[in-house]
Amino acid sequence: MKTNTVPHYDDSINTTGCCAKFNPDGWDRQELHFRDKPFLRATTRSAMHVPLNMGQVFTRVGSRMAENGAVDLDNWLILSRDLSAWQSEHLFSTDKDIPDEEMTTLSGDFITKVFEGPYNKAKDWHEQMQELVRADGKVPGRIFFFYTTCPRCAKAYGQNYIVGVAETLAT
Secondary structure (H helix, E strand, O other), X not given: OOOOOOOOOOOOOOOOOOOOOOOOOOOOOOEXXXXXXXXXXXXXXXXXXXXXXXXXXXXXXXXXXXXOOOOOHHHOOEEEEEOOOOEEEEEEEOOOOOOOOEEEEEEEEEEEEEEEOOHHXXXXXXXXHHHHHHHOOOEEEEEEEEEOOOHHHHHHHOOOEEEEEEEEEOO
């Protein structure tokens, strides 16, 4: 069992100049094991779960990570979850401290599932992630989503892949 590794993020196709076309190979039904895995933590504002400043925050964080040599496609993962109807949390996987950004760590065992479809299905996917964990005889913890492309790029590529990442707690 490898610790603190994630599936490779394939960025070989990028026709938009923004997000790479997500290749879901190797992302479905993966077990992730994190022990003090470093992440940069950022929050965004929402209105009834609809992001308001996600583009601005992701652009800032992406620039700061690039400036500090902290972008590693073999370690690329952004975990997002709603903290409330008004705020979301985003954890950007990195192995370097980024000055003037909030750094945190994550520990635990997780399982992934790849979904394809519109963002408004997230509530259904959240429930499916909980069911997936229970089917393995575990208790679901936090549920995150890795939104692999922005809405504009998802439309350009004709596919909107989202990876569910569920924390699995022992019974």
